Amino acid sequence: xxxxxxxxxxxxxxxxxxxxxxxxxxxxxxxxxxxxxxxxxxxxxxxxxxxxxxxxxxxxxxxxxxxxxxxxxxxxxxxxxxxxxxxxxxxxxxxxxxxxxxxxxxxxxxxxxxxxxxxxxxxxxxxxxxxxxxxxxxxxxxxxxxxxxxxxxxxxxxxxxxxxxxxxxxxxxxxxxxxxxxxxxxxxxxxxxxxxxxxxxxxxxxxxxxxxxxxxxxxxxx
Amino acid sequence: xxxxxxxxxxxxxxxxxxxxxxxxxxxxxxxxxxxxxxxxxxxxxxxxxxxxxxxxxxxxxxxxxxxxxxxxxxxxxxxxxxxxxxxxxxxxxxxxxxxxxxxxxxxxxxxxxxxxxxxxxxxxxxxxxxxxxxxxxxxxxxxxxxxxxxxxxxxxxxxxxxxxxxxxxxxxxxxxxxxxxxxxxxxxxxxxxxxxxxxxxxxxxxxxxxxxxxxxxxxxxxxxxxxxxxxxxxxxxxxxxxxxxxxxxxxxxxxxxxxxxxxxxxxxxxxxxxxxxxxxxxxxxxxxxxxxxxxxxxxxxxxxxxxxxxxxxxxxxxxxxxxxxxxxxxxxxxxxxxxxxxxxxxxxxxxxxxxxxxxxxxxxxxxxxxxxxxxxxxxxxxxxxxxxxxxxxxxxxxxxxxxxxxxxxxxxxxxxxxxxxxxxxxxxxxxxxxxxxxxxxxxxxxxxxxxxxxxxxxxxxxxxxxxxxxxxxxxx
Numbered sequence: 001x002x003x004x005x006x007x008x009x010x011x012x013x014x015x016x017x018x019x020x021x022x023x024x025x026x027x028x029x030x031x032x033x034x035x036x037x038x039x040x041x042x043x044x045x046x047x048x049x050x051x052x053x054x055x056x057x058x059x060x061x062x063x064x065x066x067x068x069x070x071x072x073x074x075x076x077x078x079x080x081x082x083x084x085x086x087x088x089x090x091x092x093x094x095x096x097x098x099x100x101x102x103x104x105x106x107x108x109x110x111x112x113x114x115x116x117x118x119x120x121x122x123x124x125x126x127x128x129x130x131x132x133x134x135x136x137x138x139x140x141x142x143x144x145x146x147x148x149x150x151x152x153x154x155x156x157x158x159x160x161x162x163x164x165x166x167x168x169x170x171x172x173x174x175x176x177x178x179x180x181x182x183x184x185x186x187x188x189x190x191x192x193x194x195x196x197x198x199x200x201x202x203x204x205x206x207x208x209x210x211x212x213x214x215x216x217x218x219x220x221x222x
Numbered sequence: 223x224x225x226x227x228x229x230x231x232x233x234x235x236x237x238x239x240x241x242x243x244x245x246x247x248x249x250x251x252x253x254x255x256x257x258x259x260x261x262x263x264x265x266x267x268x269x270x271x272x273x274x275x276x277x278x279x280x281x282x283x284x285x286x287x288x289x290x291x292x293x294x295x296x297x298x299x300x301x302x303x304x305x306x307x308x309x310x311x312x313x314x315x316x317x318x319x320x321x322x323x324x325x326x327x328x329x330x331x332x333x334x335x336x337x338x339x340x341x342x343x344x345x346x347x348x349x350x351x352x353x354x355x356x357x358x359x360x361x362x363x364x365x366x367x368x369x370x371x372x373x374x375x376x377x378x379x380x381x382x383x384x385x386x387x388x389x390x391x392x393x394x395x396x397x398x399x400x401x402x403x404x405x406x407x408x409x410x411x412x413x414x415x416x417x418x419x420x421x422x423x424x425x426x427x428x429x430x431x432x433x434x435x436x437x438x439x440x441x442x443x444x445x446x447x448x449x450x451x452x453x454x455x456x457x458x459x460x461x462x463x464x465x466x467x468x469x470x471x472x473x474x475x476x477x478x479x480x481x482x483x484x485x486x487x488x489x490x491x492x493x494x495x496x497x498x499x500x501x502x503x504x505x506x507x508x509x510x511x512x513x514x515x516x517x518x519x520x521x522x523x524x525x526x527x528x529x530x531x532x533x534x535x536x537x538x539x540x541x542x543x544x545x546x547x548x549x550x551x552x553x554x555x556x557x558x559x560x561x562x563x564x565x566x567x568x569x570x571x572x573x574x575x576x577x578x579x580x581x582x583x584x585x586x587x588x589x590x591x592x593x594x595x596x597x598x599x600x601x602x603x604x605x606x607x608x609x610x611x612x613x614x615x616x617x618x619x620x621x622x623x624x625x626x627x628x629x630x631x632x633x634x635x636x637x638x639x640x641x642x643x644x645x646x647x648x649x650x651x652x653x654x655x656x657x658x659x660x661x662x663x664x665x666x667x668x669x670x671x672x673x674x675x676x677x678x679x680x681x682x683x684x685x686x687x688x689x690x691x692x693x694x695x696x697x698x
Contacts, residue, residue: 002312003312003313003314003318004312006314007312007314007468007520007522007526008293008296008297010522010526010529010530011292011293011296011468011526011529012293013530014526014529014530014531014535015290015291015292015293016290016532018290018291020283020286020287020290021287022287023280023283023284023287023477025280025284025476025477025479025480026476028276028277028280028480029479031276032273032276032277048493052496106510108510109510109511110458110510110511114424114458115424118420118423118424134493135493135494136493136494137494137498143509144506144508144509144510147509147510147511147512148453148457148511148512149457149458149511152450152453152454152457169479170478170479170482170483170494171476171479171480174475174476174478174479175476179440179475180439180440180474180475180476183440183441183442183475183500183502184502185501185502185503185504185505185506185509185512186457186499186500186501186502186512187500187502188453188497188498188499188500189494189497189498189500190496190497191494191495191496191497192496193496194448194449194450194496194497195448195449195496196364196365196412196448196449197381197448197490198363198364198365198368198381198382198383198449199364199365199368199383199386199388199391199408199411199412200252200256200386200387200388200408201255201256201259201260201381201384202388202408204408204409204411204412205409206412206413206416207364207412207415207416207448207449207450207451208362208416208419208420208423208449208450208451208453208454209449209450209453209454209496209497210450
């Protein structure tokens, strides 16, 4: 018998009858979490992610590139990593260079430019698929167009979020979107800039990931 | 690999290690301060006692439901992970797990493995094994990095470097990291760590991580963290190896949100961690980053022994939040290193005997006042005090056939058991009891002045010259 079969045999020999009822997760959430309106969710989301040290800027479909440009100028950033395969990435690429901000597209597999990603990429722009009001959380589903490292390596991460995509809870998000029927390579919940309290429980930001997280909240005036 | 976790004798030297900490006011102050901070943070996350209680009940239910189906779920997990492109490995012992991991490293001619936080990798002493095989293993969690630089082990499962002051860390960085001047500014220290470790993420051939939840129905590994080093370790290097105990499995994705909420709120008093990282496949064709190869090592290491007993199985409900440590008056006094095990505190006392055997851990369960705080705060309602009583019984009862645990009876002493049996016999029989107390009161001058641990800080115990029944008789 190999190791796998040995472990399984030990467990099977001891497996209980298994007549325990299925946990009713839906009932718990229905009884313990408020269902809020769109603007209430946006307010709660904003309050909580700001508590976690993220910045939130209200934008709309017309002015978001302009607002983005203002933020980058205010922070003295002149370079932005974008996803050229996406609508928002293309829009940023088309409009920002005129304002003196160079846009770099994530076009090649990371192997060919890992060093540059780590050393010469001060900021990035991605979209968020959704958000969670309960915890002030962004949901990112990186893909071929908008890869995983975009939201991790650059010290400043800007995220475009449609306020219409805010769910009450993590549970509601995964149920409404039937995540279990098709998880991506990597799905992420992000609730602020990278941080640590490992030295004398003193909170410090910018541990390994982005030092700054800026949410461009589109739509709802939150 | 001779100095393996398997060969540790944590029960040896426990008293001396505990005493050293108790006599060190700085260490005691660090632990007390940090634990008070974590206790306050946790309670601020649970303002509604009904919500807390019902969520704990749900968490317990989810964990027990999934443990009931463990073998079936492991097979489903393996099937779905394999379909998603993972390679799944099984290990019964730490040696087997190390051999699997180092085998993968060697196939890739790896020089450097960068590690996200993984207590299971501590459990198997992976760093030592890697070093012996000539492969660098570098911790990237800030706390773990500090502890590794200092040549120590984590003293807390969530806050590994909780025993160190910022001044000590400042000195450590100044001495061990080339070109670093002394600074005890916490932000500056973290930025030093960030800079050093970012270079290593670039360089590393292998990323290693633990797992917080493995979801069987989707074939997904979930990781909880704040720093981003877990995401780095699982995204930047070309190969990712995850290692987990076989118990950390849930059947459904919908089981994750309640457990995640319990975990982060109980552990550090955060409503959620900064990152929750769900990995369901290696890099797919067309994707531009992420590892080309992802492995999962499923480790037994004594867990199947706990599983075989209905009561001991509850040990495996644990989601490793550390709240039991934070609330433990013994842990707070003696710190994590005194225990001598990978997992310290209350959870350490109930899991280590399965990992290491009772021969090595026979007295661990006695390092408790049975105050019950650990059981009260446990987010998945593990009855830790009950389990401590059970483990004392397993340790100190007479060795018998078919024991539930390896090393049962390791602490057995015929004399001690005999004394307690006689005591019980006397107290159950009124005539014997009367005789015994008559003798004790008349011959009380025979009680020794030195009564061991009792008299080290107290006056000796001595039976009263007249018994209660004598006094009552005179009153009538």
